[in-house]
Amino acid sequence: MATERTPLPKTFFVANTMEIFERLAWYGFFTLSSLYMTSPHNQGGLGFTEQERGLLQGMIPFFLYLFPVLTGALADRYGYRKMFLIAYGIMCPSYYLLGQVTSFSGFFIAFMGVAIGAACFKPVVTGTVARTTDNTNRGLGFGIFYMMVNIGGFLGPFIAGYVRAISWDWVFIMSAFWIGLNFIPAIFFYQEPTDPHKQQGKPLSQVLKDIQDVLGNARFAVLFFGTLIILMSYGAKWISGQTCLISYVVWFSGHGLWNYLASHQRNAPWYQQKITVGNKPFVTYLLILSGFWMVYQQIFITLPIYIRDFVDTQDLVVLLASSPDLLAFFAPVDLSLINSELQRLAGEHLAGVISAQQVYFELVHTKVMVPVNVLNEALPLIGQSPALAQQYAEQWSSQYRQINPEYLIGLNFLSIVLMQIVVSRIAEKFSPLPVLVAGTLILALGTALGGLAHGMLMGGTMVLTSILVFSIGEMVASPKSQEYVASFAPHDKKAMFMGYYFVSSAIGFLLAGPLSGYLYAEVAKEANQPALMWYIIGGLGVLAALGLVLFHRFGVMEQPTLDTAQTA
Helix, strand or coil, rough: CCCCCCCCCCCHHHHHHHHHHHHHHHHHHHHHHHHHHHHHHHHHCCCCCCCHHHHHHHHHHHHHHHHHHHHHHHHHHHCCCHHHHHHHHHHHHHHHHCCCCCHHHHHHHHHHHHHHHHHHHHHHHHHHHCCCCCCCCCCHHHHHHHHHHHHHHHHHHHHHHHHHCCCHHHHHHHHHHHHHCCCHHHHHHHCCCCCCCCCCCCCCHHHHHHHHHCCCCCCHHHHHHHHHHHHHHCCCCCHHHHHHHHHHHHHHHHHHHHHHHHHHCCCHHHHEEEECCCCCHHHHHHHHHHHHHHCCCCCHHHHEEEHHHCCHHHHHHHCCCCCCHHHHHHCCCCHHHHHHHHHHHHHHHHCCCHHHHHHHHHHHHEEEEHHHHHHHHHHCCCHCCCHHHHEEEEEHHCCCEEECHHHHHHHHHHHHHHHHHHHHHHCCCCCCCHHHHHHHHHHHHHHHHHHHCCCCCCCCHHHHHHHHHHHHHHHHHHHHHHHHHHHHCCCHHHHHHHHHHHHHHHHHHHHHHHHHHHHHHHHHHCCCCCHHHHHHHHHHHHHHHHHHHHHEEEEEECCCCHHHHHHH
16 A cells, blocks of 8 residues: 655745745856856956866865755754854855955955855755655655756856846846845744754764764875865966976875874874774765766856857857847847947957957957957958947847857756656666766766867757756766765665765865866867867766776675665
8 A cells, every 4th residue: 555645844845945046046146157257357257267267166166065064063953944044144145245346355255155155055955855854755855856956057047147138246136136035934934844952963073073984084184185275276377287296295295204103093183193084985986976076067167158268159049030039038249348349359459469369259258259260351440440340240249149158058957857857767777886877978978069069050059969968967877876875875874974975066066166277278278179178078077987887896895786776
């Protein structure tokens, strides 16, 4: 006899409503963040270098995904509603300030505020879903929750893309507005899913002890984070390749000596202990999986600016030409901005300050992609007769008009909303590892296909194809990456292992940002090989898949069977 499903309570739907608004704010900002940070000052952007952009997009989300280890424990001790209100109190002004600051340090601080607020929010909303569901409706509950995440992810960039045509400031005002709305359900409709006086949660001292048991001790943390900081410094071009190599030699030699002199006693002060890794197979798995997330994040931090700079989406513009309203929405242009920019850039080109290639990269910010050979012919004429700029602006806004990149990225979220259930039902018939490996390879193929969009007549169609293939890989691999943890985690520690699973996302972000900044600056733009950039990223995805196969073969003592994998 089938078990009757327990109805989902009101608090469950309140939490899901808040999740939609929070995702509207995050993806409305983050999907456009690469475009904003690299746009020139005179067009409302920050004018950051690719390395600065990559550093911010790697370091800040790293802390966003790492802090929930602590904020989740605080929520269990002091109450979920309090943590919600703290999260919104931090995020709302931080989102607004992101659009007001112009310096690297100011943007860093405001972005970190968003990360801290989001880190307070994440474990509380997922904890609410977990606590308001039971064995009869948990699958349905998390399915609805995942749907809400992707609905917010789909609508956020669309709304932000529309308001950025007014001003970049409105992107951040809207993000702050969505977070501000969340105060209403949190104050008036949300009910604590447990009694905070009876459910105190773990003290922070126990949380820190769990971190050591699962991941490693403080010595391991110092070695690990120092290694990443050196790598990020090289990716941000703060140090040269030679300095990076010397730093690593000194860093690892110093730790080797430190470890040789350290005590064997486990109760010694942390600085006298030897380096200890917690659960070695699990830590190895997290490091391999971070390669998957490193590749995955490129769709949000690299693909938007790649589409803007290198993908001719005129084929999609032609499809929309029969509907002027849709064309104005998906491919807005500002003739006055193009006119003024053409006059300025033509003057600088005539004076020998910038080349036609540099003018090309300046004009793509105005939503037109004019071939360099056309610019070589037109710029001298405009430079000698600035009045011609208006004529060229009108001509090029029609002939070389481009789709906003954020609208194309939205296909990722839309495909998940429409296809995730079907994909999951097919994937559930197989063991976690083969599906996880297959999904990683499909995701890698999707990124590599993105490279083919450069220089193609059907560039817009090709990049949409790559996003769709990428999304299928994500739908296949992402759920199975968690199921695989459950298949080999100790039975009495499954919840703890699942809690630390998201450390792989944090490390993936930390690696993804500097990788994006370095490859985009050095390979895509400096070497003029944007397709090669995507082939390299796809190759890293293949290496992650190979790493998962080797880990399953050699890293786990007890191999999960099909039955245990499906019931985990």
